[in-house]
Amino acid sequence: EAQVTQNPRYLITVTGKKLTVTCSQNMNHEYMSWYRQDPGLGLRQIYYSMNVEVTDKGDVPEGYKVSRKEKRNFPLILESPSPNQTSLYFCASSLLGGIGTDTQYFGPGTRLTVL
Amino acid sequence: GENVEQHPSTLSVQEGDSAVIKCTYSDSASNYFPWYKQELGKRPQLIIDIRSNVGEKKDQRIAVTLNKTAKHFSLHITETQPEDSAVYFCAAEGAAGNKLTFGGGTRVLVKP
Numbered sequence: 001e002a003q004v005t006q007n008p009r010y011l012i013t014v015t016g017k018k019l020t021v022t023c024s025q026n027m028n029h030e031y032m033s034w035y036r037q038d039p040g041l042g043l044r045q046i047y048y049s050m051n052v053e054v055t056d057k058g059d060v061p062e063g064y065k066v067s068r069k070e071k072r073n074f075p076l077i078l079e080s081p082s083p084n085q086t087s088l089y090f091c092a093s094s095l096l097g098g099i100g101t102d103t104q105y106f107g108p109g110t111r112l113t114v115l
Numbered sequence: 116g117e118n119v120e121q122h123p124s125t126l127s128v129q130e131g132d133s134a135v136i137k138c139t140y141s142d143s144a145s146n147y148f149p150w151y152k153q154e155l156g157k158r159p160q161l162i163i164d165i166r167s168n169v170g171e172k173k174d175q176r177i178a179v180t181l182n183k184t185a186k187h188f189s190l191h192i193t194e195t196q197p198e199d200s201a202v203y204f205c206a207a208e209g210a211a212g213n214k215l216t217f218g219g220g221t222r223v224l225v226k227p
Contacts, residue, residue, distance in 0.1 A: 042217035106158040
């Protein structure tokens with residue numbers, strides 16, 4: 001089944017403890033992206049990747065890192081999480097390297113709480 | 116950068132009535148405008164999109180209109196049904212490309 005998966009789905013952690021949220025897609029998509037969703041703010045793009053080893057900042061990249069060593073995986077890394085990073089995170093992918101070119105598929109989401 | 120405003124933030128309609136959600140954007144070079152539906156506890160899913168060379172697009176009970184001069188676009192849902200209850204997000208792709216900016220969302224409640 002074609003899908004985007006994320007792990008973990010739920011995570012409660014403490015300030016400063018490094019964590020990684022994994023994202024994987026099995027559709028051979030070139031484009032992948034991370035968003036955070038907060039009430040009233042919609043979804044805000046954190047980072048995106050046009051292809052392997054190509055990443056770029058979105059609108060809210062501060063406090064996050066990403067890597068794209070393989071086409072299927074796009075992990076989101078929080079080196080030193082803080083409470084203001086408590087949010088619902090979505091990974092997304094699309095076939096080609098450009099949002100306007102085709103449908104973007106979202107993962108199931110990861111609810112992160114930083115105490 | 117791109118800024119997308121979405122109104123209203125909540126919308127309650129009677130089953131069978133129409134619902135309209137409006138969005139404005141700031142970057143006149145934006146050329147792609149998708150709409151997503153997010154049901155409670157679920158992921159956003161694309162329901163319809165429109166590109167800047169088209170003024171209107173329809174898919175069964177949903178339609179999107181785009182006014183590039185005024186920099187606004189709207190989602191129209193006709194003959195609403197309870198399963199249309201969800202949060203709807205508009206978005207715009209900015210001039211730089213590959214970056215999608217979302218509106219704040221509209222919570223739609225369809226009352227039976």
